[in-house]
Amino acid sequence: MPDSKKTYVLGIESSCDDTSAAVFCNDKVLSNIVATQDVHKKYGGVVPELASRAHQQHIVPVVDQALKAAGVTKDMLSAIAFTRGPGLMGSLLVGSSFAKSLSLGLDIPLIEVNHMQAHLLVHFIAETHPIPPKFPFLGVTISGGHTQIVRVKSYFDMEVLGETLDDAIGEAFDKCGKMFKLPYPAGSEIDRISKHGDPNTFKFAKPRVKGLDFSFSGLKTSVLYFLQKQVKEDPAFIENNIEDLCASFQFRVVDILISKLEKAVKETGIHQVAIGGGVSANSGIREALVKKQTTDNWSVFIPKFEFCTDNAAMIGIVGYLKYQNNEFANLSSASKARYTI
Ligand code: KG4
Ligand code: ZN
Numbered sequence: 001m002p003d004s005k006k007t008y009v010l011g012i013e014s015s016c017d018d019t020s021a022a023v024f025c026n027d028k029v030l031s032n033i034v035a036t037q038d039v040h041k042k043y044g045g046v047v048p049e050l051a052s053r054a055h056q057q058h059i060v061p062v063v064d065q066a067l068k069a070a071g072v073t074k075d076m077l078s079a080i081a082f083t084r085g086p087g088l089m090g091s092l093l094v095g096s097s098f099a100k101s102l103s104l105g106l107d108i109p110l111i112e113v114n115h116m117q118a119h120l121l122v123h124f125i126a127e128t129h130p131i132p133p134k135f136p137f138l139g140v141t142i143s144g145g146h147t148q149i150v151r152v153k154s155y156f157d158m159e160v161l162g163e164t165l166d167d168a169i170g171e172a173f174d175k176c177g178k179m180f181k182l183p184y185p186a187g188s189e190i191d192r193i194s195k196h197g198d199p200n201t202f203k204f205a206k207p208r209v210k211g212l213d214f215s216f217s218g219l220k221t222s223v224l225y226f227l228q229k230q231v232k233e234d235p236a237f238i239e240n241n242i243e244d245l246c247a248s249f250q251f252r253v254v255d256i257l258i259s260k261l262e263k264a265v266k267e268t269g270i271h272q273v274a275i276g277g278g279v280s281a282n283s284g285i286r287e288a289l290v291k292k293q294t295t296d297n298w299s300v301f302i303p304k305f306e307f308c309t310d311n312a313a314m315i316g317i318v319g320y321l322k323y324q325n326n327e328f329a330n331l332s333s334a335s336k337a338r339y340t341i
């Protein structure tokens with residue numbers, strides 16, 4: 001029997017190429033199941049039509065597994081939260097249609113979630129930090145699709161202070177990884193290989209971008225031209241220098257990000273910095289931020305690895321927070337491929 005003092009929320013995430021379901025009891029994660037889609041690997045990027053078909057295959061078993069792992073039955077659920085956007089339309093529609101049907105069938109509230117807000121609100125999952133960040137804090141969303149510095153004024157009041165003008169930071173990792181002949185998605189591979197290389201070997205371009213905005217396309221082009229020149233002289237250049245290439249590239253990306261965060265801290269006077277999104281799994285970024293706690297007195301909030309890349313726990317926690325506020329959606333909620341934070 002459901003305990004009336006407890007809220008059980010099922011979270012569903014399907015915005016890109018991960019089908020995920022999580023069950024929460026209040027702000028505690030009971031389960032967080034993620035089915036990644038290997039079908040995209042051979043194409044070197046996500047193929048939208050294949051992603052939405054794979055979501056259709058995964059969604060029922062993933063939700064079933066999440067409920068079983070949590071020891072929660074469908075009739076105990078208080079609400080269902082799902083990703084409304086941003087993301088791939090075909091992928092979003094699978095999650096939202098499933099969530100709507102289940103909420104209708106079980107006669108429980110439906111809660112829509114902004115994926116980018118959710119990447120930052122993982123910091124309020126009970127097990128994440130002994131003390132979560134206090135408002136206002138600087139949120140940094142770094143993923144395959146986004147790069148933003150955000151002033152987080154309250155759970156749902158967020159202001160974008162700066163963002164990328166071209167490629168997202170994760171896209172830079174993935175595209176340069178492709179040039180380094182690494183499999184997609186290349187972020188974690190570059191990170192792993194970097195540990196064996198010397199970051200000072202190659203100097204890649206640092207873009208000059210005004211304010212708190214970012215640009216990663218110049219860095220990508222600088223890597224491309226450099227490799228073209230080197231490979232002409234030595235066809236095995238990439239293979240022979242892969243460790244130093246990865247380390248030098250990662251060094252530059254971390255440098256670009258940290259320089260902008262230094263500027264954001266200075267301009268806003270806010271010293272709490274919380275990161276979120278797939279690229280926040282990066283060890284170079286994590287180490288550089290941890291250092292800032294002692295050198296510059298920042299309070300840094302870094303999510304556990306399983307809450308960095310796309311997952312439904314991030315959707316579940318927002319579901320719980322909105323449930324507390326009685327912020328419910330209805331069946332006419334439309335998925336949004338573009339959706340500001
Ligand atoms: O948040 P996410 O799972 O999906 C989006 O919403 O985009 O982020 C995926 C991105 C990919 O670009 C992937 O290469 C990158 O996160 N990524 C990393 C690492 N792990 C994942 N990038 C750098 N270092 C990592 N350790
Ligand atoms: Zn994401």
